[in-house]
Amino acid sequence: MANLLKWTGQAVFYAVLAAVIGYFAAAPAYRHFAADQALIKMTFTHGGEYKGGCRRRTAKELQEIAPNMRKDFDCPRDRVPVVVELDVDGATVYRASHDPSGLHGDGPANMYQGFPVPAGEHTVAVRLRDTARDSGFDYTREGRFTLAPGQLLVVQFRAEAGGFIFRE
Amino acid sequence: MTWLQRPVRAAFDIAELGLDRVFSQHWNPLHHLGALGFFMYWIVAASGIYLYIFFDTGITAAYSSVEYMTNDQWYLAGVMRSLHRYASDAMVLFMVIHMAREFGLDRYRGVRWFTWSTGVPIIVLLFVCGITGYWLVWDQLAQFVAVRSTEWLDWLPIFGTPTAANFLTPESLDDRFFSLMIFIHIAAPLILLLILWIHLQRVSRPQINPPRGLAVGMFAMMLALSLVMPATSHAPADLSTVVSVVRLDWYYLGLYPLMDYWSAGTVWAALTVVLLTVMFLPWMPPMRRAATARVYLDHCNGCVRCVDDCPFGAVSMVPRTDGAKFAEEALVDPDLCVSCGICVGACPSSTPFRRRGEIVTGIDLPDFSLADLRAATEAAAEALDGEGRVLVFGCAHGPRPSKKGGTTAFVTLPCIGMLPPSFIDYTLSRGLADGVMLSGCAEDACYHRFGAEWTDARVDRQRDPQLRRRVPRERVRRHWAGRAEGKALSAEIERFADGLRQLGPAASDPLPPSSERILETVESDG
Ligand code: HEM
Ligand code: SF4
Ligand code: SF4
Numbered sequence: 175m176a177n178l179l180k181w182t183g184q185a186v187f188y189a190v191l192a193a194v195i196g197y198f199a200a201a202p203a204y205r206h207f208a209a210d211q212a213l214i215k216m217t218f219t220h221g222g223e224y225k226g227g228c229r230r231r232t233a234k235e236l237q238e239i240a241p242n243m244r245k246d247f248d249c250p251r252d253r254v255p256v257v258v259e260l261d262v263d264g265a266t267v268y269r270a271s272h273d274p275s276g277l278h279g280d281g282p283a284n285m286y287q288g289f290p291v292p293a294g295e296h297t298v299a300v301r302l303r304d305t306a307r308d309s310g311f312d313y314t315r316e317g318r319f320t321l322a323p324g325q326l327l328v329v330q331f332r333a334e335a336g337g338f339i340f341r342e
Numbered sequence: 343m344t345w346l347q348r349p350v351r352a353a354f355d356i357a358e359l360g361l362d363r364v365f366s367q368h369w370n371p372l373h374h375l376g377a378l379g380f381f382m383y384w385i386v387a388a389s390g391i392y393l394y395i396f397f398d399t400g401i402t403a404a405y406s407s408v409e410y411m412t413n414d415q416w417y418l419a420g421v422m423r424s425l426h427r428y429a430s431d432a433m434v435l436f437m438v439i440h441m442a443r444e445f446g447l448d449r450y451r452g453v454r455w456f457t458w459s460t461g462v463p464i465i466v467l468l469f470v471c472g473i474t475g476y477w478l479v480w481d482q483l484a485q486f487v488a489v490r491s492t493e494w495l496d497w498l499p500i501f502g503t504p505t506a507a508n509f510l511t512p513e514s515l516d517d518r519f520f521s522l523m524i525f526i527h528i529a530a531p532l533i534l535l536l537i538l539w540i541h542l543q544r545v546s547r548p549q550i551n552p553p554r555g556l557a558v559g560m561f562a563m564m565l566a567l568s569l570v571m572p573a574t575s576h577a578p579a580d581l582s583t584v585v586s587v588v589r590l591d592w593y594y595l596g597l598y599p600l601m602d603y604w605s606a607g608t609v610w611a612a613l614t615v616v617l618l619t620v621m622f623l624p625w626m627p628p629m630r631r632a633a634t635a636r637v638y639l640d641h642c643n644g645c646v647r648c649v650d651d652c653p654f655g656a657v658s659m660v661p662r663t664d665g666a667k668f669a670e671e672a673l674v675d676p677d678l679c680v681s682c683g684i685c686v687g688a689c690p691s692s693t694p695f696r697r698r699g700e701i702v703t704g705i706d707l708p709d710f711s712l713a714d715l716r717a718a719t720e721a722a723a724e725a726l727d728g729e730g731r732v733l734v735f736g737c738a739h740g741p742r743p744s745k746k747g748g749t750t751a752f753v754t755l756p757c758i759g760m761l762p763p764s765f766i767d768y769t770l771s772r773g774l775a776d777g778v779m780l781s782g783c784a785e786d787a788c789y790h791r792f793g794a795e796w797t798d799a800r801v802d803r804q805r806d807p808q809l810r811r812r813v814p815r816e817r818v819r820r821h822w823a824g825r826a827e828g829k830a831l832s833a834e835i836e837r838f839a840d841g842l843r844q845l846g847p848a849a850s851d852p853l854p855p856s857s858e859r860i861l862e863t864v865e866s867d868g
Contacts, residue, residue: 180365184364184559187361188559196570198591198592200573200589204588206584206585206588206599207586209586213584219502281502282502282503284503285504323586324584325583325584328510
């Protein structure tokens with residue numbers, strides 16, 4: 175009798191343990207993204223133009239540099255920040271200036287960000303400035319999309335492709 | 343930390359008491375959590391090797407190869423897949439309970455810091471294994487994991503460009519990145535094994551295999567679970583959509599939802615703080631340590647018994663330094679010693695049959711010496727009164743009898759393994775009590791790992807120093823049980839005392855042998 179109880183107890187223990195392991199291995203389900211939303215993801219890796227402003231070195235300065243390194247002009251290597259704007263249905267939802275990466279500010283600027291929008295029809299406009307000017311943009315693009323729930327619209331800037339790319 | 347330890351410990355006391363009843367002490371899963379972790383590791387490794395045969399490492403072919411295993415070859419590859427998943431999950435579960443138990447029972451501080459702190463990289467690597475595993479299926483869960491993980495990793499300033507951008511469009515998907523995941527998924531478990539080995543460097547004779555009966559039960563459970571609830575995939579990954587609902591494996595991916603609420607930086611910070619806290623827990627606050635064991639060369643003959651019996655490898659043999667005729671002498675490494683006294687119980691020089699004041703042994707605990715033990719034994723015996731007098735030698739970590747006084751007296755040791763068997767002889771042959779009860783932690787759950795095991799072997803004459811044959815075995819009783827079993831211990835003492843009353847008082851040895859003679863008998867007796 176005592177033995178029967180023991181074996182039953184063990185069976186119950188194993189059953190409960192198996193249930194705990196099995197259940198949490200794939201449940202409860204988790205909703206990561208709302209059912210009625212779509213996502214605009216904007217990304218780029220792009221270097222703004224060099225700040226420029228080269229300066230002629232003086233004769234004395236040149237003297238101090240190793241002969242093989244001597245260059246008449248001292249040109250700073252840092253780049254200007256990349257300024258971007260994103261409009262959805264006429265309203266600006268994102269506007270930011272992305273600094274160059276790298277220790278010397280000479281690497282490309284990066285952006286990777288998602289913007290959830292209600293599913294449906296949307297006008298999406300993007301603008302980017304990668305030069306030293308104070309206003310206006312070097313690249314712009316606009317498109318009209320009908321986004322299904324859960325759909326991803328990728329807005330990518332690729333200089334080598336000539337500017338912004340929309341991918342539905 | 344005691345405020346947190348107390349409830350954890352109480353929960354384990356109760357759970358272990360229940361499972362001792364259901365499984366027996368030897369099969370109690372809570373006594374073998376580390377070993378069960380290893381057992382699951384082997385299941386994962388074996389099933390993983392089988393899965394790799396059928397797994398297609400191309401990023402798009404991966405999904406269909408897993409589908410083939412799950413559906414077409416469900417009876418073998420499918421079962422292997424389920425075993426692979428569920429045993430990995432069980433590993434996390436057992437690891438967490440293992441940690442909680444070591445913490446609750448205060449086995450993580452002091453000398454044990456090394457074993458505890460090396461557990462932290464184990465946690466990290468185990469998660470790397472699990473997360474990369476889910477990545478390889480390349481279903482929607484994998485997509486979710488890939489996007490979320492890279493977005494999180496991109497917060498660190500180590501990649502020039504956002505790696506998460508790899509998962510925006512099917513064209514940007516990189517086969518090399520996928521190969522990297524496969525590589526990590528194979529390398530991480532191997533590194534994990536290496537760290538597990540380091541984890542056990544300061545544990546002598548680590549128990550890495552569960553007892554046969556428990557292993558059979560666990561494997562049968564895993565197999566049944568795999569057949570009843572086969573592991574399946576989500577729909578194939580589709581990078582033009584956002585994954586909205588995922589059936590998460592909460593053991594490995596339970597923290598991913600946090601990233602929807604906290605920024606990547608916050609998650610990094612929280613994780614770092616938690617892991618560092620766990621790692622440095624042994625010093626918050628540090629354990630108040632008793633003085634460590636000391637060797638007395640005049641009484642050490644280099645017999646190696648203390649080296650064999652020490653549960654933490656704290657004693658080693660070194661060449662003789664005092665010119666005695668023996669080749670070696672014992673040396674204690676204070677950084678490894680937990681002051682359990684098991685070596686005192688092992689040493690052939692540990693005997694109470696000497697004149698007062700002279701009792702010195704080969705290896706002793708300064709804070710509770712063999713002389714103190716004899717004094718405590720005599721003082722406790724003095725208080726005994728009536729018929730059927732029971733002297734209980736009990737471990738400080740085991741159960742306490744609910745009743746004391748009258749015919750029962752209690753001598754507390756740091757570990758029952760500290761008791762040299764000659765003390766049992768001494769107590770009975772001098773008529774200090776009518777019976778001797780040895781009490782300590784449950785089988786396979788000894789706080790100092792080997793107290794009960796070595797005591798059993800010494801009393802049963804399977805391990806030196808052996809209990810002399812002349813000691814009447816009906817007057818010696820052993821009781822190993824969890825801390826919550828005080829009542830059961832009292833009941834056992836009561837039954838024992840009843841039996842002793844039937845036997846009558848212990849015969850007092852009229853002529854106690856001198857210490858020299860005892861030493862000889864101990865040696866020739868075996
Ligand atoms: C799956 C991962 C793990 C496995 C397979 C494992 C395995 C083991 C094994 C086999 C032992 C020896 C038990 C014995 O023979 O007495 C042990 C001891 C120990 N483990 Fe783990 N362990 C794991 C993770 C961890 C973690 C994450 C921690 C804490 C952060 C930890 C803390 C400890 C401690 C403190 C001991 C020492 C117990 C003692 O000194 O008596 N372990 N582990
Ligand atoms: S007291 Fe315990 S840990 Fe220290 S040396 Fe002796 S047996 Fe080893
Ligand atoms: S058990 Fe005693 S005699 Fe033997 S080596 Fe250790 S200290 Fe020396």
